[in-house]
Each structure stands twice: as C-alpha cells, then as structure tokens.
Amino acid sequence: MTAEGFGAPQKGAPKQPDLSVELCGVRLRTPVLAASGCFGFGRDMAGWVDLAALGGVVTKSVSLEPRRGRPTPRMAETPAGMLNAIGLQNPGVEAFCAGDLRFLADAGATVVASLVGRSPEEFGRLAARLDGEPGLALVEVNLSCPNVEHRGEVFATDPAAAAEVVAAVRQATGTPVLAKLTADVTDLVAVARAVVDAGADGLTLINTLLGMAVDTRTRRPRLAAVTGGLSGPAIRPVAVRCVWQVAQALPGVPIVGTGGVVSGENAAEFLLVGATAVAVGTGSFINPRAVVEVADGLERYLAAHGVGSPAELPALFKAER
Amino acid sequence: MSPVRELCEVLERRRVGAYQALTLVAPRIAEHARPGQFIHVLAGEDRSFPLRRPFSIHRVERWGGSGGPPGWSPGGSGGSGGPPGWSPGGSGAGLGAVEIVFDVVGAGTLALSRLRPHDVVDVLGPLGRPFTPPEAPTGCLLVGGGYGTAPLFFLATELRTRRCRVDFVVGAASAGRLLDAMEAKRLGHSLTVTTDDGSAGRRGLVTDQLPDLLARTRAGQVYACGPMPMLAAVSRVAAAAGVPCQVAVEEQMACGTGICFSCVLPLGPEEPTRMARSCLEGPVFDGTAIAWAELGHPELEKAVR
Numbered sequence: 323m324t325a326e327g328f329g330a331p332q333k334g335a336p337k338q339p340d341l342s343v344e345l346c347g348v349r350l351r352t353p354v355l356a357a358s359g360c361f362g363f364g365r366d367m368a369g370w371v372d373l374a375a376l377g378g379v380v381t382k383s384v385s386l387e388p389r390r391g392r393p394t395p396r397m398a399e400t401p402a403g404m405l406n407a408i409g410l411q412n413p414g415v416e417a418f419c420a421g422d423l424r425f426l427a428d429a430g431a432t433v434v435a436s437l438v439g440r441s442p443e444e445f446g447r448l449a450a451r452l453d454g455e456p457g458l459a460l461v462e463v464n465l466s467c468p469n470v471e472h473r474g475e476v477f478a479t480d481p482a483a484a485a486e487v488v489a490a491v492r493q494a495t496g497t498p499v500l501a502k503l504t505a506d507v508t509d510l511v512a513v514a515r516a517v518v519d520a521g522a523d524g525l526t527l528i529n530t531l532l533g534m535a536v537d538t539r540t541r542r543p544r545l546a547a548v549t550g551g552l553s554g555p556a557i558r559p560v561a562v563r564c565v566w567q568v569a570q571a572l573p574g575v576p577i578v579g580t581g582g583v584v585s586g587e588n589a590a591e592f593l594l595v596g597a598t599a600v601a602v603g604t605g606s607f608i609n610p611r612a613v614v615e616v617a618d619g620l621e622r623y624l625a626a627h628g629v630g631s632p633a634e635l636p637a638l639f640k641a642e643r
Numbered sequence: 644m645s646p647v648r649e650l651c652e653v654l655e656r657r658r659v660g661a662y663q664a665l666t667l668v669a670p671r672i673a674e675h676a677r678p679g680q681f682i683h684v685l686a687g688e689d690r691s692f693p694l695r696r697p698f699s700i701h702r703v704e705r706w707g708g709s710g711g712p713p714g715w716s717p718g719g720s721g722g723s724g725g726p727p728g729w730s731p732g733g734s735g736a737g738l739g740a741v742e743i744v745f746d747v748v749g750a751g752t753l754a755l756s757r758l759r760p761h762d763v764v765d766v767l768g769p770l771g772r773p774f775t776p777p778e779a780p781t782g783c784l785l786v787g788g789g790y791g792t793a794p795l796f797f798l799a800t801e802l803r804t805r806r807c808r809v810d811f812v813v814g815a816a817s818a819g820r821l822l823d824a825m826e827a828k829r830l831g832h833s834l835t836v837t838t839d840d841g842s843a844g845r846r847g848l849v850t851d852q853l854p855d856l857l858a859r860t861r862a863g864q865v866y867a868c869g870p871m872p873m874l875a876a877v878s879r880v881a882a883a884a885g886v887p888c889q890v891a892v893e894e895q896m897a898c899g900t901g902i903c904f905s906c907v908l909p910l911g912p913e914e915p916t917r918m919a920r921s922c923l924e925g926p927v928f929d930g931t932a933i934a935w936a937e938l939g940h941p942e943l944e945k946a947v948r
Contacts, residue, residue, distance in 0.1 A: 360902060360903070361902050362901055362902035362903075362904070366900060366901035366902060366923065367900070367901075367902060369645035369646070370645075370900065382904075390915065390918055391904065391907065391918055394894065394895065394905070394906075394907060394908070394938075395895050395905075396895075396904070396905045396907070397895060397896075397897050397903065397905035399693070399694050399750075399751075401691065402691060402692045403692065404694060404897060406897075406903070406905065408903070408904045408905070411904050411907070411918055554692055555692050556692075584692070606898070606902060607694065607695075607897045607898040607902070607903050608685060608692070608693075608694060608695060608898075609648075610648070610767070610898070610900050610902075611648070
C-alpha cells in the first residue's frame with residue numbers, strides 16, 4: 323500500500339535484457355532520460371529517485387544570464403496533458419555550473435545540459451562555457467521552446483536559422499550535441515537535415531506544441547502568457563510520427579523521442595519507430611518516479627518479447643500493416 | 644524527512660457545511676506532517692491523465708505504537724531537547740490518517756467528491772514548508788478565509804500543546820461558506836466571525852477586525868490562510884502593528900515537487916524580486932517577504948474576506 327515496490331520490475335523472465343544503450347558515443351544506463359523542463363535541475367528529485375540510475379538527466383534550459391520567467395498562471399490542465407508557459411526561468415549558467423551541475427555530477431548522474439539563447443552567438447558562448455565541465459555528458463540545444471518573447475527565437479521553425487545555432491555550438495564544444503526540434507513546422511525533415519549537416523550528433527523530438535486555452539467563465543486566456551506549450555500523452559502520436567518520419571529520412575542519426583511517455587510500452591513505441599532513447603517529461607509531474615518506472619516497464623516489455631537490448635527494437639518494427 | 648508517495652484508502656468522506664472533507668489512511672504522511680504542509684492528490688480516470696491537486700492538511704490522526712490514546716495529532720510537550728519545530732508525532736509503527744477539505748470547483752475536486760470509503764487514491768506528502776511555531780508560548784491570532792481556514796485547525800491543535808493562546812478570526816462570503824466555525828470555537832480562546840453579507844457574525848472583512856483583535860489579544864504572532872487578496876491585506880495590517888505574520892498561499896501547481904516551476908510567486912524585498920516555488924519554499928511564507936503588488940491579481944489589494 324506504500325510507494326516502495328510500486329511498479330518494481332517482475333523478475334524471473336526467461337532472459338534478462340540489458341537496458342544500456344549508446345547515444346552519440348555516450349553509454350547510458352537505460353534508454354530513459356528525464357526530459358528538459360520536467361525535472362528541474364535534478365537536485366530537487368534526489369529524494370525521489372537515484373539520479374545515478376537514470377538514463378540521464380536533461381536539465382531545465384540554461385541561459386547566459388538568469389531569467390525570471392513568465393508571470394502566473396503558468397500552467398493549465400488540458401485533456402490528457404497540460405499547457406505551460408514557464409518562460410525559461412533559470413539561474414543563469416554561472417549559478418548552474420557552481421550549484422546544480424556540480425550536484426548532479428557528484429550524484430553520479432549522466433548530465434545533458436539544455437542550452438537556450440537569443441542568438442547563435444549566445445548559444446556559442448554558453449556551449450564554450452560548459453565545455454569540459456566535469457560530469458557533462460551531452461548538450462541539448464533548445465531551438466524550439468515556444469515560450470519566448472519573439473517567434474524568431476524559435477530557431478527550429480527555419481532550417482537556416484536552426485543550422486546557424488547548431489554550427490555555433492558545434493564550434494564551441496567537444497561535447498556531443500543534440501538539437502531539440504519542434505513539430506510546429508511544415509517540413510520537419512528539412513530542419514532535421516539542416517541541423518545534422520551543421521554538426522548535430524543527434525536529435526531530440528519533439529518539444530511542446532504551441533497551444534492555447536480559454537477560461538469561458540472569465541473569458542480570459544488560461545495562461546498569463548496567453549499561449550503555451552502543450553505536453554503529455556495528448557501529443558504522443560504527433561511525437562511518434564515525427565520520430566518515424568525523421569528516422570526514415572535520416573537513418574543512423576540518433577534520436578531521443580519525447581512526448582507523453584508515461585509507461586514502458588510508450589517508450590517501446592518510440593524505440594520501435596527508430597528512437598535510440600526516450601525522455602519522460604510531463605509524466606514526472608504526476609509520478610516523481612516516472613523515469614525509473616518507465617525504464618522498469620521497458621525492461622519487462624523487452625523480457626516478455628524475448629528482446630535482449632533496446633537497440634534491437636527498431637529492426638523488429640513491422641512497418642506494413 | 645523526505646516526502647513519500649502513498650496509496651491511501653479512503654476512510655471517510657463527509658460534508659462540512661458547503662465543503663467536502665476527505666479522510667485518507669496515510670500512516671507515513673501522518674507521522675511526519677506539520678501544520679501548513681500539504682498533500683498532492685491524484686484522483687480520476689487513468690486515461691484522462693489528470694494532474695494532481697494540492698490540499699493543505701486539515702487534520703492529522705495518529706494512533707498506535709506508543710500506547711497513547713487515539714486522538715487528533717497527539718503531539719508532544721514541544722521543545723524539550725530536540726531541534727526547534729513542531730513536536731514529532733507517534734512512534735512511527737502505528738496507523739495514521741490525514742484529512743483535507745475542499746470545495747467542488749472543477750473536474751479534479753468533482754472526482755474527489757465522488758470517492759467512497761475503501762477507494763484508493765495516490766498521494767504525495769507531506770510537502771512544503773510548515774508554519775514555524777513561536778519560540779516561546781505567546782498569543783497567536785489565526786486568520787482564515789473560506790475553506791482556507793482548513794490548515795488552521797491542525798495549527799491551533801499544535802499551538803495549544805505548546806501552551807499558546809489561540810484566537811480565531813474567520814471570514815467568508817456568507818454563513819454557509821464558513822468552515823466549521825464551531826470547531827474553531829472549541830479550539831480557540833475566542834472566535835470572531837465576519838461575512839460579506841452579514842449572514843453570520845459581523846458584516847465586512849476579517850481585516851476590519853484585525854487592528855482591534857491584535858490590540859485586545861496582544862498576539863505575538865499572526866498566522867493566515869485564505870485567498871491571496873486576504874493574505875495581502877492581513878500581512879499589511881500585521882506589519883503595521885509590528886506583529887510577525889506567516890501566510891500559507893494557495894498557488895496553482897502541477898508537480899508539487901519543485902520541477903515544473905508553475906507555482907512561483909515573487910519574493911522581495913530586494914529588487915528585482917525572485918520567483919520562488921511555493922511547493923518547496925512555501926506554501927508558508929513570511930507575509931512581508933511576498934511582493935504582493937507584483938502578483939497581478941485583479942482584485943488584489945482590494946481586501947476581501
């Protein structure tokens with residue numbers, strides 16, 4: 323009746339799968355990461371999960387200077403998901419390096435630092451500042467946060483702008499680079515190809531979808547920022563479609579699938595269509611142990627299907643109905 | 644102590660005036676809960692993927708283990724030996740329950756209002772920073788608005804075990820929206836009631852009564868919980884009287900564990916203010932620390948009940 327043992331893996335399956343995977347040259351303990359913006363900076367979750375046992379922790383996005391974020395209300399519940407307009411609140415890269423990054427490294431976490439800036443030059447300076455920081459395994463370039471002042475800061479809506487940012491980061495760091503893209507575009511494959519050509523080692527698909535909700539009683543937007551990012555199981559089919567499209571077009575490019583992953587089966591869905599790993603986002607808001615429990619569920623799924631490794635799943639996908 | 648996740652059996656659901664009270668079997672949460680803390684409750688159909696809902700703890704029942712008689716929040720002598728803070732609860736081996744009070748305002752509270760005994764709900768807690776008790780026995784004025792009065796009953800019980808005089812002032816839009824005024828009367832040395840429409844107690848706002856009550860009770864501490872405009876007004880009146888004031892805020896919240904950054908509010912007095920998460924740094928704040936004017940509530944500073 324208590325939390326311990328809830329969702330624990332059921333041992334005794336014929337074959338014990340090895341959950342570890344390689345992402346852009348980095349060995350991950352499991353293919354299940356905590357998604358950016360849905361795990362804070364990791365430190366506040368240390369009481370809920372063993373940070374070292376996770377596939378990785380993608381931090382909340384960090385900018386050069388501290389950002390205060392948007393006014394409240396910042397969140398609205400929607401069918402099978404939620405809207406958020408946090409506005410990239412973060413303490414700035416210096417405080418991040420001195421505090422949260424050091425804490426995560428000491429805790430043995432595999433750290434993916436998410437970077438956000440207002441120009442390619444800012445992204446480059448951020449990447450240079452973080453290059454060589456102990457404990458940093460990868461960087462994720464947040465090209466697609468919808469909660470910014472100007473639509474022009476959503477670099478991932480334009481292949482050339484996205485490539486320019488990734489090239490600046492690529493030049494500034496020796497750490498493997500993931501580019502996080504949005505599905506709010508006409509041709510996602512064109513953006514994906516542009517950032518890979520510019521030096522991205524892998525892709526994270528997808529960010530939240532731009533959405534809006536109105537309180538019909540007050541006749542006001544439910545978010546102070548009016549629009550926000552939609553996340554949760556509501557967007558999972560869109561995310562799976564994006565991973566599938568890009569994996570088809572760019573075989574061999576590692577993809578972290580994210581969007582409404584709340585179970586091992588959800589993770590398997592992304593891996594089957596070509597993702598190397600998945601990231602759990604909004605699921606952690608409902609269940610602080612979601613990242614662990616999704617990995618446990620994936621292990622059970624693999625064992626039940628006689629699959630030895632998550633990396634085998636894409637080849638087992640049967641595309642024809 | 645770190646909060647835990649417990650799958651809690653519903654012990655009882657009952658009406659309390661215009662509100663609903665829900666009692667949940669939650670031994671580990673009950674053992675460590677302190678006044679002002681909250682629990683984060685998940686209820687509803689799985690397929691709809693609902694978010695949790697935060698509720699301040701109205702009462703705690705701990706029994707078993709130490710051999711003491713059953714009862715609300717047995718508490719302790721308070722103070723001797725251990726670190727400052729609320730007295731620890733039972734021995735840890737026993738049973739325990741927590742109670743919350745809510746108003747049916749949306750889908751989440753509607754789902755909660757349909758729970759029956761022996762149903763199971765998924766709960767995180769105890770979460771957040773509790774009220775800080777006075778260092779020495781002193782008069783405490785407890786100010787509640789509507790169902791926001793809920794955590795003040797738990798607080799009053801604990802304050803009395805610490806030999807503090809407790810005076811209540813509670814307000815609501817109308818008599819039916821007062822939360823269990825008789826219980827406040829039982830727990831407090833005095834009870835002052837205000838309603839907007841004059842249907843119970845004095846017509847007006849709790850803050851109308853505050854200057855007089857502060858002077859009459861010579862309270863050394865104010866504790867308040869209720870709507871934000873009320874908390875802003877109470878903080879202002881207490882500060883003007885030179886009496887420290889702690890307020891428990893109710894902010895919209897997704898995770899309750901510090902990772903979503905939804906439940907922030909601006910803290911001063913330094914400029915620029917800092918956006919603090921009320922789930923981790925609150926929900927209890929020093930009334931003078933909150934930059935009320937920045938909150939942007941349309942009715943804020945128009946003091947209400």
